[in-house]
Amino acid sequence: MDFRPYLRLVVLLSTLQMLVITIFHPSQCFHCDDERDWMEEGHSAKLLLNEFVAASHSSTLSSVDPKINPAENSSVEAVPSATLSRKKEARSRVQGLSSIKMGSTQIVSQVSPPDLAAAEGLQADDETLILVGGYIDNYRNVSTGIQFFNITSQEWRTKDNIQLPESLAETHQGIAFDKENDMLYIVSGQKGSGCMPATSASGRINVKTGRFEELPSLPEPRYAPGMELVTDPSDPTIKHLHVFGGACRTRNQTASDHWRLVITDTSDLANSTWEVLESVPDAGTHGTSFLFDGYIYYTGFCTLDPGMVPSPSMAECHLHAREHSQQLLHHVSDAGFMFRYPTDFVPALQGQTIEYGWERLEDMPFPVCHGGSVSVHEKLFVVGGAVATVQTKRGSAPSNFPIVQTYDAISNSWSVAKFDAPKRTPLFLLSTWIDSARSKLYSLHSGRSLVVGDVVVDKVSTKEVDRLNEIEFSDFQTSFMYYTRSLAIGAFQNCIEGAMGLVGRGMMKTLFDSHYDDSRRTWNLRMSHVQFPDILIFPDTVQQIQSIVQCGKRTGYHICARNGRHSYDGTTCTHGIVVDVSKLDSVDIVSIEDGVVRLGAGLTLGQVALRLDPYGLTLPMGSCSSVGVTGLVLNGGQGPLTRMYGLTSDRLQSIEVVDSNGLLLNATVDNQYSDYLWLARGGGSVDHYPGIITGLQFRGLPNVPQNATIWTRVKLCYRSTVSNAVKLLAAWQDFFADLEPNDPFLKRITAEPWVFMRFRRQRRIHEPALYMVVYFFGNDDLHKRFMEHYLPAFEGMGGGAKARSVERLNELGFHRLVGGVRSNADLANSSAGFDLNTVWQGYSAVALEEVPESVFQRVVETVYIDQPIYRRYAEFKPLGAAVRDRQTEHAAFWHRGARWWVLVNHFLKPGDPDVTGSLLRNSLRHSELIDAMGTSFGGEYAGYVQHSNSIMRDLRRYYGDNAVRIQTIKRARDPHNLYRHYLPSTPRKLPIVINSSSAT
Secondary structure, eight states: OOOHHHHHHHHHHHHHHHHHHHSSSOOOOOOOHHHHHHHTTTHHHHHEEEEEEHHHHHHHTTOOTOOOOTTTTTOOOOEEEEEEHHHHHHTSOOOOEEOOOOOOOEEEEESSTOOOBEEEEOOOOEEEEEEOOOTTTTEEEEEEEEEEEEEETTOOGGGOOOEEESSSOSBBBBBEEETTTTTTEEEEEOOTTEEEEEEEEEEEETTTTOOOEEOOOOOOOBBBBBEEEEOOTTTTOOOOEEEEEOBTSSSSSSSOOOEHHHHHHHOOOOOOEEEEEOOSOOOOBBBBEEETTTTTEEEEOOOOOOOOSSOOOOHHEOOOOOOTTTEEESOOOOOOOOOEEOOOTTTGTTTTTTOOEEESSOOOSOBSSEEEEETTTEEEEOOEEEEEEEEEOOOOOEEEEEEEEETTTTTTOOOOOOOOTTTTOHHHHHHHEEETTTHHHHHHHHEEEEEEEEEEEEESSSEESSSSBBBOOHHHHHHHHHHHHEEEEEEHHHHHHHHTTTTTTTEEETSSTHHHHHHOSSGGGGGGGOOOOOOOESSOOOSHHHHHHHHHTTTOOEEEESSSSSOOOSSSOOEEEEEEEETTEEEEEETTTTTTEEEEOOOHHHHHHHHHHTTTBBOOOSOOTTBBBBHHHHHHHOOOHHHHHOGGGGGGEEEEEEEEEEEEEEEEEEEHHHHHHHHHHTTTTTOOOEEEEEEEEOOOOBBBTOOOOOEEEEEEEEEOOOHHHHHHHHHHHHHHHHGGGGGGGGGGEEEEEEEEEEETTTTTEEEEEEEEEEEOOHHHHHHHHHHHHHHHHHHHHGGOSSSSEEEEEHHHHHHHHHOOSSSHHHOTTTSSSOOOOOOOEEEEEEEESSOHHHHHHHHHHHOOOOOOOOOOEEEEEEEOOOHHHHTTTTTOOOOOTTTTEEEEEEETTSSSOHHHHHHHHHHHHHHHHHHHGGGOOOOGGGGGHHHHHOHHHHHHHHHHHHHHHHHHHHHHTTTTTOOOOOHHHOOOOOOOEEEOOOTO
């Protein structure tokens, strides 16, 4: 049965829900009681969706009736696996959906006043819950009090209440508690009700005496940031206050800044300053954080809130949001990110230099924000939470699910439980605590406290008790995913349809559309299980891209630009909106004499070669015809002409880029946007480039007369033994090191040794190979000189070549040969070329100086391991010459002084067991190669990027001392992190570049 029509109906329902809301309810702002009425009457999109999915699948979903266990109910028909495969595969690491033993639901007490909402809360100790500020009078006013709840007696200690100082915020603060000194820290937040401006004022209050001390104001105001107070275990008088994430001044745009304030007993707080630390890879408002073993953990944040309005009226707040096309609030990314940051007080890292900061850990299985949270020991409990808030004329209708998600910091894993929530009970904006004496987990909203479940807490651990056996949770997960993503997709569709009409023109594919799978993947299929963006768009004008950026920003989406789909490790463009620029394929010849051309950002290398040939021009670039020219430039761009003319990015004169505000900019080396150009010249691929490049202008392209025989390509084959391969590589390295400084003719020569192993499936044998491909660029007279005086040196390496082939080619003939295509039509086809659609994993290393033969020995042994794998190889590429000679401060490319780099690659066929990880472990680990290279190791080439789970670690590996500048530009040009980079969801341990002298 084809379920795609039903899935499209899901999107249609989410698009129509605002119309339904408008018809059934008058125009007024509502919260609290109105929200509960709304949900009970059944007009929320969640109920519509649940009813639809239940009917279309002939099953009762867990999210509709959590008391039904699909595994025990024979009348429940399972959702077909084809329908679930997209997201189920990506979420397979979740431990499972289970239940925790429920106590009887009860009201513990009434807060005074009883309708207090959105108060920031924390559990200070086993006895005390603290609430700070909050909205009252149905969101019309704010509370200026700090209130205390006695967990044991279940009573509010009204006599202990403290008034907030006038300078501090009443809502959306960052709060933390110093238990040893009874000190409550309050940082930034919103002053007043509605969506009023934020304050940067900060302070601390002794909850025993009420004494208030001002702290230095936060560098910028923030709404609902994350905050943790970390104490030095060796000296409790030293504390570090960390503040991160939140929303910026506009309130509807997130911030990823990370600041730290050092506090001691002798600190002069009035004159202290906040330090700037590494930004969070992704962040937002109303997130959840906790501290364990010296690490800060951060998850569960929203990417969109109503914009700031200088009025205390919540109605005006939502009216302003609607007028600015914010139809979906509290947008949560489908990734559910969990990040970890090592503070200075991690016991296991004491005495070590920490070369990286935030790391991505295991994703939250059901992404929410505004959840109630409490942590104890290694466990974090997240109760309920909002997944989306529909913005309507009447106000906002948050959606939430009765689930508890538990994170274990030791095992880096999540478990999920569901509970029975009574009607009219919102499950967001919760204050949550654990009553150790009663072994209960509680949550509070608007004066009503709900017993969520049973837990047991002792001195060393926390565990859920009376858990049922794990059950198949795909029904609930599928319902959750379809609901949350359809709301977000529908909001974006409404915005972009009004702006450009892209939906009706068929230029957009969503998660629920047919042929979605044909468009979502990159060529490396190894990471296809995480390549599930909500939306794929194929614009054909720059104006459309500008509208996409503006609508994505309004609806809380992140954006990723795509050109040739050759992301080496396949971890980019996995979420949010993917803008495929392949239709921007124009070629404008500005000056043939000066070799000036403007290329559309969507062109591939084969298309560039084909379109420039009639004008007698060539672009120094790579050899694979289906690689996108923009992606190549962002990495630097190495190829057969690199030693003679430099990198592809060295010829880049200017770029056109759509920035994070949707504005079209022209960046040159001497204007105010020069940092965009600097970054595009070899420094924009590891951490996402802060814009969408739409056009590139190159200058100084070499002249190659059409049909002139100008290329020589020689392939030399050698005996494929380990010892022979080592001798070949050592002689190849010595050849360029000894002759190049005094022989400019060598710039015309590029020689690439290949150590190769192919597994012949039918014959069940491995076939090792050892060969060298030599490229020469020059006319017939120069070719003769090459053949007589230089080629014999290569033929004599490695015990002597046993076979050779020589071809003289014109420009297009050369590109057809090295690009793996047979015709000019294939050059124009962005999907033609070498054996793509395979699974691969590998690593690179850059050599600053000559390496000993032992390094080559390790690489060769890695390739020649006898294991059943499709193919693997190590390719060596020489640098130097023009790359070294073009030392420039106007380019981010780092490896100017390098001699060569090597790529070790393992390939599989689709459907084969993914043994690449074990191959790397059992053969030559990357770290072992680095250790063997010693001081000659100069980092890695970004064109072969293998992302780790830390952005700063990767920046240092690929860009050395330029890493900090690259991140600084990214933060300055994309302050709200619209063009987000997403780290792999499965952490992989990769080395850190410590050598910072690789440019010398």
